[in-house]
Amino acid sequence: MSERSMPHDATSWSCPHGQDARRGCEACYEESARPSQELTFWTVAAWFTTDRPIPIRTIQDVHHHGRHFALDQPSAPLVYLLTGEAYARDGVQAVAGVIGFLLQNRHVIATFTVTETRATHRSPATATKPKTTRQTDVWLHERGPS
Numbered sequence: 499m500s501e502r503s504m505p506h507d508a509t510s511w512s513c514p515h516g517q518d519a520r521r522g523c524e525a526c527y528e529e530s531a532r533p534s535q536e537l538t539f540w541t542v543a544a545w546f547t548t549d550r551p552i553p554i555r556t557i558q559d560v561h562h563h564g565r566h567f568a569l570d571q572p573s574a575p576l577v578y579l580l581t582g583e584a585y586a587r588d589g590v591q592a593v594a595g596v597i598g599f600l601l602q603n604r605h606v607i608a609t610f611t612v613t614e615t616r617a618t619h620r621s622p623a624t625a626t627k628p629k630t631t632r633q634t635d636v637w638l639h640e641r642g643p644s
């Protein structure tokens with residue numbers, strides 16, 4: 499795994515505002531939009547389930563929100579994948595900020611349960627390329643001329 503491992507106990511999941519990152523934090527969400535000296539750049543993926551299907555229109559509208567937020571529906575019904583970018587002090591705050599987006603949309607996404615998260619640290623200068631080495635990169639480098 500190239501992604502940083504995330505903590506599993508509840509206290510480690512507390513964002514700077516004392517919220518459980520997996521339930522999202524609106525303050526983190528607001529902070530995550532602003533670049534700052536003390537914040538680093540992250541990309542976050544969060545899988546979550548809902549009680550009711552999210553309207554297709556809502557899923558499509560997420561893309562207009564900017565900040566590379568995207569809401570996708572993988573194979574299973576009522577299971578969604580939220581991805582987004584965030585400025586944060588650490589991976590926990592990054593998760594809280596991106597999931598905070600769901601709180602902003604609670605009028606359409608009333609209840610949700612986050613089942614899995616992944617936060618990847620990135621440098622803004624190389625935002626298109628993760629810092630960590632991935633298998634696919636290794637493969638591309640090793641392929642060489644034949």
Ligand SMILES: [Zn+2]
Nearest residue numbers: 513515523526
């Ligand atoms: Zn917070």
